[in-house]
Amino acid sequence: MEKFIVSARKYRPQTFDTVVGQGHITTTLKNAIKNQQLAHAFLFCGPRGVGKTTCARILAKTINCENPGDDGEACNVCHSCVSFNEGTSLNIHELDAASNNSVDDIRTLVEQVRFAPQAGTYKVYIIDEVHMLSSSAFNAFLKTLEEPPGYAIFILATTEKHKILPTILSRCQIFDFKRITTNDTVEHLDQICKKEEVNADKAALHLIAQKSEGCMRDALSIMDKIVSFTNGTVSYQNTLEHLNILDADYYFRFMESMLAQDLGAAMLLYDDIDRKGFEGDLVLNGFAEFIRNLLVCKDVKVANLLQVVESFKDRYIAMGKQVSVAWLINALNILNEAEIGFKSARNKRLHIELVLIKLSYLSQAIELGGDENGKKKVVDTAKPVAFRQIPVIGAAPARAAAKPKAAPEAEARLIIEETPARKPSAAAQNLPPVQTASTPQTATTDQTAKVKLGGLASIRQQFVGKGPKAAGDPIALSDERLQAAWENFTQQLRDTKNPASQSFVMARLQINNHQHFTIVTNNNLEQKFIEGERRPLSEYLCTVFNNRSLLFVIEVDENVVYQETAEKTVTSREQFIAIIEEYPLIRELKDRLRLELDF
Template sequence: MEQFIVSARKYRPQNFSTVVGQSHITTTLKNAIRNQQLAHAFLFCGPRGVGKTTCARILAKTINCEHPSEDGEACNTCHSCVSFNEGSSLNIHELDAASNNSVDDIRALVDQVRFAPQAGKYKVYIVDEVHMLSASAFNAFLKTLEEPPPYAIFILATTEKHKILPTILSRCQIFDFKRITTNDTVEHLEDICSKESIRAEKAALQIIAQKSEGCMRDALSILDKIVSFTNGELTYQNTLEHLNILDADYYFRMMEHMLNQDLSSAMLLYDDINRKGFEGDMVLNGFAEFIRNLLLSKDEKVASLMEVVESFRHRYIKMAAKLSAGYLVSALNILAEAEINYKSARNKKLHVELALIRLCYLHQALEIVSDSSKKKITELKPLNFRVLQPVRQPQEKTIQPATSPRPIPVPQPVSAPQPGPVLIIEDKAIAQKEKTQAGKLGSLQKLRERVSNNSQSEKKTHAICLTDELLQKAWQEFIEQLKLSRNPAAQSFEMAALQVKNDSSFCIITPNNLQQKFIEGERIPLSEYMQKRFHNNLLTYQVIVEQREDLQIKFEAPLNSRERYQQLSSQFPLVKELKDRLRLELDY
């Protein structure tokens, strides 16, 4: 029976041209080999399973190839290439830093660097997972990495570049590997399926590529597992079943029920999903991703960002045309909130069902909000103008002589025309305006008079001159207020001394800085109280720290043994006489 080899090892690239998805790195390395501009240290960093170790091995094989091609590829036929492919080459040394991360392991590696290669040009040292080295191991590696022998090349590989010391990074040429795109992964899987005579639907391969998230090794492992499960026939349905992925068709049906506000059908569909064993958070996350794809489908420029099966792409665009962007954004907010609170919910199924209920009636809620936010425009009404009565023209004056039975009209002079109705209206308006302004000016004048009267009444209250007696009395009153409010600064105020400087200023003398800070903390209340107490807004004070014995807190220190004996002997002389007669020596 032939031994089975997993696809990740069986189809590992042997040349730069067969590396998938890393053309920016393979091109750079081939040009460096062709132009003989190789660095002495390389750092390959990037996600897992994207070809870092593979490129390191291909580089090690190519630089020792005896007959390289013109484009910088290894021939795979010379003795060096054959021994390398068989794993018997002495010019390549691989070290797994995850399990060999001590200083002794690095020192053993440095000792090997001193020996030149017996065959070939270079000795290549590949250190995988280099971020796992300890700090002391990194320091032991620095000098050799900076100035290695001309025949030694170091290739460091890591998935966590940020954990490597800056001193190591500055000594290496850094190559950043990127995730392999879904299209590149699908093409590589199709090539392997054709070589292995595996019948695979493209939709199934696309699901595998999406599940691998840019990692080719994971994609090949999933492919091997499903091939073993299905006996060499990959279909869309058995791939979904094996990977435990919810089909997008369920989400399309769920969205149709929500558009129709058919809550019962939506709840039954979720119950069917729940019976298949899919957890609620997986449903919420998948539905949110589905709505995100619908939102992207509304714009052709960003529709390419969707990583979906090609057979569903047209269906996404058709469904997105029925929905507004506002509805999709609101649905995303509801699903995101439900997913965040899912872990803290006691009844998980009820929590998901409540989110589905909100989504079913989201259209109706948005319509209510939009209707209430619209401002109702009232009908325009004509303005009510006051009807002006026409002004009567003055009658012509007549002279009625006694001899004439008919009155003779006397014309008015032309130079003095009578004012019309418009002029009369303007005069009334001007008069009314002047009257209003006079009223306003009159009220303003009254306010000014009131303020001036108040200021005059305040000026009449004379300031009280500062004296030692009045100041001490006011000071004690303020201390009583502090005690009533249980303010700890009251003790500092009691220990302070006062000194009057002049009629509007005084000094507060404290023995130390601590009491000064307590008094300074009550500066505003003290200033307001003293100014009000002495009717003087210009009253000021100053806090001074002065070492005075009368202000110090006096503590009675206990007597020592000698002092107690002296005190006792002074009170009772016979004690001293007894000591002298007996010739006693006291140990103080």
Template sequence: MDQFIVSARKYRPQNFSTVVGQQHITTTLKNAIRNQQLAHAFLFCGPRGVGKTTCARILAKTINCENHSNDGEACNTCSSCSSFNEGSSLNIHELDAASNNSVDDIRSLVEQVRFAPQAGKYKVYIVDEVHMLSTSAFNAFLKTLEEPPPYAIFILATTEKHKILPTILSRCQIFDFKRITINDTVEHLQEICDKEAIQAEPAALQVIAQKSEGCMRDSLSILDKIVSFTNGELTYKNTLEHLNILDAEYYFRMMDYMLAQDLSGAMLLFDDINRKGFEGDMVLSGFAEFIRNLLLSKDSKVASLVEVVETFRNRYIDIASNLEAGFLVTALNLLNEAEIHYKGARNKRLHVEMLLIRLCYLKQAIEVVNDGSRKKLTESKPLNFRLLQPVVRKEVQPNKKSETVTTVGEKGNTNSGARLIIDEDIISKTQNSTLNIAVKDGEHKIPDPTLASRPALQEPVSKPSTGKLGSLARLRQQVSNTNQGGTAIKSITLTDELLTLAWQEYIEQLKTLRNPAVQSFELAELRLNDTSSFTVVVPNNLQQKFIDGERIPLSEFLQTRFHNRNLTYQLIVEQREDLLIKIEIPPNSRERFTQMAAHYPLVKELKDRLKLELDY
């Protein structure tokens, strides 16, 4: 039994012409080889599985080929090409930077560069995943990469170009690989199926190409798995089943239910999808992509961006032609919003079902908005208006205070029979800007005397002789009076003794509450400024923060205690010597000798006689 080789290795391209989807790079390399304009360092960057390492190996083989063709391709027959194909060539060295990313690894590579090739023209060093090198390794590689020997060529490959140091990028010739298109992937898969005698439907190959997202290696791996799963028969149905992809037919049916406003059908269809094991977020994402494809299908200019199975393309165009762009955009917005909040939903199935309800009645809502009689479908919110009944007074009650004034006619004459009866109690309770006053000849509106003057009124005909206050003055008097029978409480004069007693009283309250600021209040010093202000002096910033944290309750307590709302205080920090931490510094060598000489004079005399110099 022959050993199985995966398609990604078995059908790896051996020359530039067989590389799929990278013609802009292969053409440039072939021209450089033909014109002998090879750079000493190349950087191949791009997504995974698009042919970076493959092109690096083909380039290494081609430049050492003894009989390469006129278009820059390797002959695959000479000794150099044969040794390369067998994996025994000594002129090609590959280094995986993901596992060999230290400075020592790069130094060992630099040591190998010193030796010239025994056969062939060039020694090629391929460093894969070069972005994994450490900064120190990059720096150790800089000089060799900038000025290598004439026989050395470096080819660096990476999937993350932004992680490479700019000093490395400036020393390399950069080639950006692109994702392989769906059509190129399908054609390559079809060639492999023909060689392996695999029965494959074009729709199945298109699904594999879409699933691989431009990565040829992934598409070949998927092909091997499905072939093993289906015993060599590749159909659209078993491909969807193996890849766990929801068929587009479900989305077409869901759209039909939406247009028909058939909520029950949409609910049952979602239940069928859910029973097959598809999660709600997959349904939302797939349906959003379906709506996006419908929206693009309406315009022939962007129809090429629709990446769907060819058998469904005409169906997309037919359905999109019967739908309005506003309907599709609104549905797409609803799906996007539901997909964003899906993870935060507690009942995820209910979250999707609520979206389906909104989508099923979306067409009806848009029709209501576009209706001429009802231009907008908006929510009505009640406004906070208060209905004021007009004041009707036919006669003056003896127990009510009133004023009688005359009204001015249209020509400035006073109406003889019209009199306004104004109830002061009603005026004081009314808060709108006008009052409805009942008069004999009709009803008139005058401005509220609490908000404006009375321009429409002349002086009263009869004014009470007693000096009674008007409604506005009476309101002011009521506000100014205290709650204790209308008599104001006299404030207590602030003195040192009273302030100290009040301060101690507040400290006792803090002790009862077990407040940690008690010690700060006890260490604080009070200084009286005047009869309504004082200063609190604390020794450090920590105690200042504790006292400042009690600013509001302390101010309310003191203002209530002294019946003075203007009572204020300020907080300052002054360091006190009695509270400073004293640190004893041990004496140095000179001070210790001085103390010793003071107690023992013979020691100093000995020093002087022997003419000793002390090392302090």
């Protein structure tokens, strides 16, 4: 029975032309060989399974070939090529740095470099996973890597370029390998299937290429497993079952139910998926990728980014025309947030069902919040609520016009004045007197009236003639009178040991007009203390000046600068200078004794 060899080893490329997806590197290497411009050290870096070690071996075989072709490829016929293919060549040395990463291993390698090749032109040293070397090993390798013998060539391969010392990178010619595209992987797998006489669907190979994520070695390993599982037939359904991938048909059915706002169908469909053993995060990730593909279909410029099975492309394009861009973008945001919070969710199934509920009614949310393009609707110009202005009862027009505009900190007041010329109506005369803080209810009133107050006019009638009686004309504000009243009120606060008294002492008064003044404080703390005494202060001043319309505001003067005099610290040197200026003999004594002072 013939010994089985995995496809990754059996079909490993033997020439530069058979390397898949790395044309930018193979062309450069072939030209360097033809022009005899080979560097003494190469660094091949890139993802796993993309051909780094393979290219290193092909390069080592080609530069030692006795009869190279015009295209820069090895002949595979000469003694050097045959010995290399059989693994018996003495000019090629491979070192696994993952298990040989000590200083002693590198020193052994350096000692071998001293010996010239017995046959062939070059001795090639391939160091795989070079990033695993220790710092000491790197340092021991630096000198040899910088100035090796003319027959020695070093090829370093790594998947983590950032872990290599900059001194190593500066001594190497760096080649960056890229991930193999899905189309290149599918074509290579199809060629191998034809050689192995395996029946494979293009759709199945496309799924394998997507699962491998640009790694050819993984793609070949997956295909070997499926061939063994299906006994030589690689079909789309078998590949889905083996790779544990949800068919795109499920996502199309999800989309149809959500566009129809059929939550029941979506819930039943997820229950079917859950019974088959698929995890919730796999469903979220797959559906997000499905939405992304639909979004790609909306723009012709990026249609080449749609990497799906050929049989589904037309279906994706048709579905993409039915869905708005706003719906797709909002759905992607919901799925992204759900996928992030999936691990922390206790009830995984409920977490997925909540996502289905949001997506099923997402169309309604978009209609309420914006137009079909996802933009917010322009609301009509906002109109303020129309409030009917209530005139002050008994207020004279001239006084209303002369009333100053209060500052934001001013206290709002309802001013009710009595108009002597206006007499209350008969209905108003029967009303009982209104109790206020300043006018107690008289007990001599015998008349009682049961009148329903059904409107603002009835309420006004209660207050006509009930305002406080003025003892005389209001007293105009002046600096002397206001300061005297202020000091008197401050003294009352001191007598009651009120802590706000100090703030009243520090405050300054500024008169704005005949019934409005400003209290200026030095900081917010003083402002709060005076604000706490606003009501008793207002009552006191209104009584002193016989003016119920007296207003004041409290402001903070932020430009006040406090200058604190601090004593200047005198240094030892300054003290000595001051002493010798007062007593010159001390300087003479210092000079005669040749003293040195440590200032």
